[in-house]
Amino acid sequence: MSAARARGAWPAPEALVRAQREARARAERVRLVVHQARGRTGASLGRGAGDSVEYEDHRSFVPGDDPRHVDWNAYARSGQWVAKVFRAEVTPAVDLAFDASASMAAWPGKAACALGLFYLALEGARRVAASVRVHVLVGPALETPPLDAVDAGRWLPATPGDDAPPELGRVPWRPGSLRIWVSDLLFVGAPSGHLAPLGRAAGRAAVLVPHAVEESAPEWQGNLTLVDPESGAQRIQRVSPRLLERYHEAYQQHFAALRDAGRRLGIPVARVAAEGDLLAALRTEALPAGVFEPCR
Amino acid sequence: MPVTFAEPLGLFALLGVPAVILIHLLRQHPPQALATTLFLLQAVAPEDMRGRRVEWPRRSLLLLLQLLVVLALAWVLAQPRWAQGARRLPVVVVVDESASMSAFQEAAQAELTALLESLAQGVTLDVTLLSSHPSREALGRGEGPRAAAGISAARPDLGAHDAGPALEVARQRAGQDGVVVYLTDHPDPRPGALVLSVGRPTENVGFTGLAFEGEGWAATLQNHGAQDALRRWRLEAGGAQIDAGEVKVAPGEVRVLRGAFPPGAERARLVLDADAFTLDDTLDMVRPRPKTLRVAVSRDAAGLSWLTRLLARAPHVVVVGEGEAADLMVDAGKDGVGAEALGQPWLRFALDPRLEARQPAVGVTVEQDALTEDLPWSGLVFRRPPRLEKLPPGARTLVWKGDVPLVVAGPGQDLLVRIDPRGSNAARSVAVLLMLVRYLDQVRARVPREEAYNAELREPLTVAAVEGAGDVEVRGEGGVARYSQDRLQLLAAPARPGAFEVWQGEARLMVGAARFADVREAALVGAGPARPAPQVVAAVREVGQADDPLRGAWMLAALGLMLGTFWLSRGEA
Numbered sequence: 001m002s003a004a005r006a007r008g009a010w011p012a013p014e015a016l017v018r019a020q021r022e023a024r025a026r027a028e029r030v031r032l033v034v035h036q037a038r039g040r041t042g043a044s045l046g047r048g049a050g051d052s053v054e055y056e057d058h059r060s061f062v063p064g065d066d067p068r069h070v071d072w073n074a075y076a077r078s079g080q081w082v083a084k085v086f087r088a089e090v091t092p093a094v095d096l097a098f099d100a101s102a103s104m105a106a107w108p109g110k111a112a113c114a115l116g117l118f119y120l121a122l123e124g125a126r127r128v129a130a131s132v133r134v135h136v137l138v139g140p141a142l143e144t145p146p147l148d149a150v151d152a153g154r155w156l157p158a159t160p161g162d163d164a165p166p167e168l169g170r171v172p173w174r175p176g177s178l179r180i181w182v183s184d185l186l187f188v189g190a191p192s193g194h195l196a197p198l199g200r201a202a203g204r205a206a207v208l209v210p211h212a213v214e215e216s217a218p219e220w221q222g223n224l225t226l227v228d229p230e231s232g233a234q235r236i237q238r239v240s241p242r243l244l245e246r247y248h249e250a251y252q253q254h255f256a257a258l259r260d261a262g263r264r265l266g267i268p269v270a271r272v273a274a275e276g277d278l279l280a281a282l283r284t285e286a287l288p289a290g291v292f293e294p295c296r
Numbered sequence: 297m298p299v300t301f302a303e304p305l306g307l308f309a310l311l312g313v314p315a316v317i318l319i320h321l322l323r324q325h326p327p328q329a330l331a332t333t334l335f336l337l338q339a340v341a342p343e344d345m346r347g348r349r350v351e352w353p354r355r356s357l358l359l360l361l362q363l364l365v366v367l368a369l370a371w372v373l374a375q376p377r378w379a380q381g382a383r384r385l386p387v388v389v390v391v392d393e394s395a396s397m398s399a400f401q402e403a404a405q406a407e408l409t410a411l412l413e414s415l416a417q418g419v420t421l422d423v424t425l426l427s428s429h430p431s432r433e434a435l436g437r438g439e440g441p442r443a444a445a446g447i448s449a450a451r452p453d454l455g456a457h458d459a460g461p462a463l464e465v466a467r468q469r470a471g472q473d474g475v476v477v478y479l480t481d482h483p484d485p486r487p488g489a490l491v492l493s494v495g496r497p498t499e500n501v502g503f504t505g506l507a508f509e510g511e512g513w514a515a516t517l518q519n520h521g522a523q524d525a526l527r528r529w530r531l532e533a534g535g536a537q538i539d540a541g542e543v544k545v546a547p548g549e550v551r552v553l554r555g556a557f558p559p560g561a562e563r564a565r566l567v568l569d570a571d572a573f574t575l576d577d578t579l580d581m582v583r584p585r586p587k588t589l590r591v592a593v594s595r596d597a598a599g600l601s602w603l604t605r606l607l608a609r610a611p612h613v614v615v616v617g618e619g620e621a622a623d624l625m626v627d628a629g630k631d632g633v634g635a636e637a638l639g640q641p642w643l644r645f646a647l648d649p650r651l652e653a654r655q656p657a658v659g660v661t662v663e664q665d666a667l668t669e670d671l672p673w674s675g676l677v678f679r680r681p682p683r684l685e686k687l688p689p690g691a692r693t694l695v696w697k698g699d700v701p702l703v704v705a706g707p708g709q710d711l712l713v714r715i716d717p718r719g720s721n722a723a724r725s726v727a728v729l730l731m732l733v734r735y736l737d738q739v740r741a742r743v744p745r746e747e748a749y750n751a752e753l754r755e756p757l758t759v760a761a762v763e764g765a766g767d768v769e770v771r772g773e774g775g776v777a778r779y780s781q782d783r784l785q786l787l788a789a790p791a792r793p794g795a796f797e798v799w800q801g802e803a804r805l806m807v808g809a810a811r812f813a814d815v816r817e818a819a820l821v822g823a824g825p826a827r828p829a830p831q832v833v834a835a836v837r838e839v840g841q842a843d844d845p846l847r848g849a850w851m852l853a854a855l856g857l858m859l860g861t862f863w864l865s866r867g868e869a
Contacts (some may be wrong), residue, residue: 073396130523188335215333227332233491235334237341246340247333254336 009184010105013153016115020151023119026279031290032124034178035094058084093174096126097135099166099183100156102229104210113210113274114182119207120278121180122150124292137166137183144172144191165189168197179205180291185254185269186215191261199265206291207262209255209271211285216251220244300417301375302834306373312366320359342482344852356866361857368854374842377418385419385836386474387412388466389447390459390489391435392428392481395817397452399572400481405444407827410443411492414522414833415475425449426466428459428480436830453575453753453791455814463489473837483826487708494695495823495850501525501545502818503566506750506811508557508584515566515579516551521818532565533558563795563809564747576818580794580809585748586761589613589740592622596629597645602723603628610736623743624709624736631681631714641709641739643732648681661696666736667711668694668703678702679719690757699747703731703867710740746804751789752813759787759798759805772796 011019061070061081068210074139076081083268098118105111125132134150136143138157165187170216173179179198185207187194220239227234237243255271262269268289286292301307335432389408391397397404423443427434436446459478464478467488478486481495500522503525507514519525524547530540538558548634551610558564566579591613603626607615616746617621624641625815631646660673673695680697687693690707704712713732716720722728751757761768761784770777772790779787789810790796798806812818845852 007625042655050433051797063331107333121854184332186332186335214330218331219330225326226337227328227336229330229332233334235331235338237337243337243341249334250340251333292492 009113010100010156010158011115016153016237017151019112019121020119021154023116023123026120027117027123027127029279029289029295030120030282030294031125032094032121032178032180033290033293034094034125034128034130039069049068058082080214092125092128092130093177094121094130094132095135095171095173095177095179096121096125096132097137097168097171097179097181097183098277099181100136101166101184103186104184106229107214107217107274108214110184110210110212110214111275113212113272113278114169114184116278117208117272118182120292121182125178130178131174133177135171136162137168137171139164140167140170142170143165164195168194169211171197173197173201173203174186175203175267177201179203181207183207184211184215185258192264193259194266195258195261195265195269198267204264205267206289207267207269208286208291209257209258210274211271212274217248218244219245233241299378300834302377304374305832306375307370307470309366309370309373312370312732313363316359316362316366320356320362339638340720354632358861361864363436365854365857365861368850368857372847372854373852375847377588378844383419385415385420385614386422386424386470387415387471387477388424388426389444389477389479390426390462390466391447391450391479392459393430393432393450393452393454394456394576395453395812395814396495396573396823397450397481397667398575398818399500400494400496400823401447401450403496403858404479404481405447406704407492407494408444408447409441410446411477411490411833415836416441423728424466424469426462426469426480428462429454429457430461430465434480440861441602443695445514450457451791452620454509455754456816459486459694463684464473481820481823483824487838490828491826492828493826495820497522497524497824498572498820498822499525500566500576500818500820502571502573503568503579503811504550504576504815504818505811506579506581508750509554511550512556513564515581516550517543517545517553518550518569518818519547520805520815522547522821528569530567531558532567533561533563539566541794555646557581562807571683573818573820574672575793575812578793579811581750581811582748582795582809584679584750585739585746585807586612587743587747589736590616590623591619592618592620592625592868594625594627596647598630598724600645600717602717606729606732607736610733612740613736624739628847631712632683641711643711644713645717645737646681646712646717659697660702661698663692663694663696665692665694665705667705667728667731667738673725673727673731674706675727676715676727678722679714681716684708684714709742711735744803744805747806749798749808751808752790753793753810754791755789755810756785757789757798757806759784759800761800761805762803765803768803769799770796771799775840809820809840 005224021294029034058071058074059082065083065235069083069085071082074080096118097187104114122134132147132149134155136145136155136157149155165184167183181198185194195207198207223236223238225234225236259269268291270282270286270289270291272278272286273284282292301323331548341471344456415421421440421443423438423440425437425443425446427433428433437443440444463476463478466855470476472668476489478484478489480491480493483491485491498502501517501519501521503515503517505516524544526542526544528540528542531538540743543551543553553566562583564581566581568577570577578816589612591607593604593607599748604615605612607626622640624643626643628645629647660676662668662671662673681702682699683699684701687701687704688707692705693701693703694705695701695703700712704714706712713728715728717723741758742760745760749757759768761781763781767781768784768787770780770787770790772792773794773796774790777790789808793810793812796808796810797804797810
């Protein structure tokens with residue numbers, strides 16, 4: 001196993017452009033759910049009341065309300081000043097954060113899955129004319145590449161960073177933005193502490209978690225030299241069936257804790273298997289969690 | 297088809313199998329695997345579950361090829377041989393039946409069985425067991441290694457003898473493809489035979505001789521070993537212990553035990569504490585009682601003073617007076633043979649009446665006879681006797697002067713001496729005196745009278761058997777040996793130590809005791825082991841076996857496997 005392979009490597013820019021092209025095709029079938037996002041006035045329905053033609057509710061007219069929203073028919077019937085409330089039309093803000101640590105590119109399938117999720121979210125945001133920002137996190141490092149660079153496939157670091165967990169607290173989340181965090185969540189530490197920054201500044205968030213079968217059901221047996229792709233650390237380990245069983249339990253508990261934390265924070269955590277078709281993999285957790293929805 | 301190996305040492309190459317596995321165990325590195333969840337594994341794997349240094353190799357093509365190389369090389373080096381059909385191998389075993397083998401009888405069967413088993417790989421053995429003495433009957437026949445049990449029929453009681461004739465007979469019986477095995481106890485290379493020596497240097501102290509001095513006995517005792525020995529002995533007679541003692545004997549030393557014959561006893565036995573060689577640990581004896589020859593001397597012969605002195609000094613001869621029964625009549629006077637029929641043997645000296653007529657003459661011619669053999673006649677000076685006109689039937693001239701008989705043996709046991717003692721030096725002639733003593737012994741031996749005699753094992757015996765009275769039996773502790781009249785010259789003491797008696801019909805001719813006295817067989821320090829070399833055994837087995845027809849293919853396979861191993865090793869490097 002070469003050193004570069006051991007540390008994980010992202011595909012070349014040309015491959016990233018191809019992946020983005022494939023994501024555009026997939027975006028015809030599923031779309032990113034952004035309708036409750038807040039943002040500047042724009043073309044998308046916002047979470048609050050606004051000036052769109054989309055009726056939402058009635059309420060008592062109070063001084064300061066736009067007189068055009070008085071429901072005259074209701075006034076004629078009841079003599080009460082009733083105002084119509086319409087949904088606001090906003091330009092949603094979507095902040096895409098991508099975990100570019102080496103573990104995300106440990107296996108080609110997992111890297112392709114991670115990039116597929118990222119590009120699908122990007123294309124979904126663009127289809128609703130959202131204001132999109134991309135943040136790339138490698139450990140404590142944070143980069144916010146311009147979208148031109150993203151479209152050119154030149155937004156990922158050439159070499160993986162260290163094995164420190166990404167610091168989401170350093171990301172300049174925009175208020176009210178939809179935060180999509182693409183990460184395998186393979187970090188040590190309290191799950192809630194890790195996910196909490198996603199919900200700051202009245203934002204709505206979702207976590208897309210690519211995972212490979214090499215992680216969920218590894219075929220480890222006997223003596224192995226296990227290599228951490230992020231730190232390069234090696235560990236000679238004799239893996240017995242009993243140890244493998246305990247590992248499976250730990251793996252399940254790790255993500256169960258993350259789901260619980262996400263549930264408490266209102267942040268859906270959707271795991272997506274790297275094996276097989278990506279759209280099919282989305283149906284397992286991402287669609288039920290409301291991160292994506294099928295296009296009608 | 298059974299297979300054997302011409303070079304079994306080649307199978308030691310199989311030691312390469314564990315060696316190769318060990319090398320793989322020590323050299324192998326655990327395979328690498330990416331683990332993005334190493335922190336999870338570290339949380340559940342305590343330190344003491346870290347990997348072992350050595351683990352059974354998994355699916356290694358290189359290991360498989362190297363093991364095949366080792367197996368192929370071992371197969372080629374061991375040189376397999378394939379037996380062609382159901383081959384039978386004649387094996388003739390010549391069993392040394394000398395007395396010294398009695399000390400190694402048990403080891404002999406085990407060793408012979410082992411040798412036959414090594415020969416029997418891929419073949420069926422037709423085993424014949426022969427005695428080392430060609431006069432003895434075959435000990436048995438059988439098939440396969442089990443035939444070695446037949447040596448229990450061997451009787452190791454012979455003295456030192458040459459096994460050459462028996463080996464020659466064995467070679468003829470074995471044929472060109474057969475095998476001859478010489479089973480003995482002293483390493484003794486024999487051309488054309490596999491020598492299997494089962495002996496080992498063994499200490500032995502035993503009796504070697506017996507003499508009588510008046511009423512006392514003197515037994516010689518020798519230490520044939522290489523170490524000092526302290527042995528206890530005892531004298532038994534009539535079932536009771538008469539005397540006992542200890543004797544210390546240095547290596548090679550001969551000691552003499554003396555004692556008086558137990559009063560009133562006719563037999564006695566000296567016994568030593570038993571050792572590995574038991575034949576010489578007992579010494580049976582009888583009170584010596586030789587036969588006496590009763591001799592009557594005529595008045596004319598009594599005038600020959602030298603003759604009366606000779607008769608008085610001759611052993612076991614008694615001169616009887618007139619009228620008493622005699623076994624032999626001695627006379628002097630009339631010349632001639634066969635004219636007198638006295639009913640008993642006679643010895644006559646012919647006196648020449650022409651006392652002053654002739655000068656002494658010298659020079660005689662002697663016939664081959666037990667009486668005259670090897671006697672020095674050249675110093676005899678005598679007067680030439682007159683011619684004898686006619687010899688009676690059965691008479692035979694033993695000594696001649698020209699064509700004149702000087703000594704004539706008549707029919708029966710008569711002897712005519714025609715040398716006049718008065719006109720010759722016969723009284724001082726060693727030849728004449730010894731001839732007369734021999735004659736007296738001959739006559740005495742044929743006297744039908746019982747005697748008591750101490751003999752060595754298988755010592756030829758002379759008894760005065762009566763013609764027409766039936767066979768003669770030697771009754772010993774080991775059984776009865778029967779001799780017909782025409783085989784009496786083979787009469788001998790028993791082959792096993794102990795008391796014996798010689799009978800003819802109802803007449804007991806001899807009471808005796810047989811003792812072991814062959815010091816060559818008793819000396820066991822020279823005994824030693826010797827086994828046929830493995831390559832010799834293998835060469836014997838190979839007769840009639842074919843080389844492995846695929847040997848070339850195996851070598852090519854080994855070469856190919858080695859190249860494959862080299863290629864794989866290079867790839868790994």
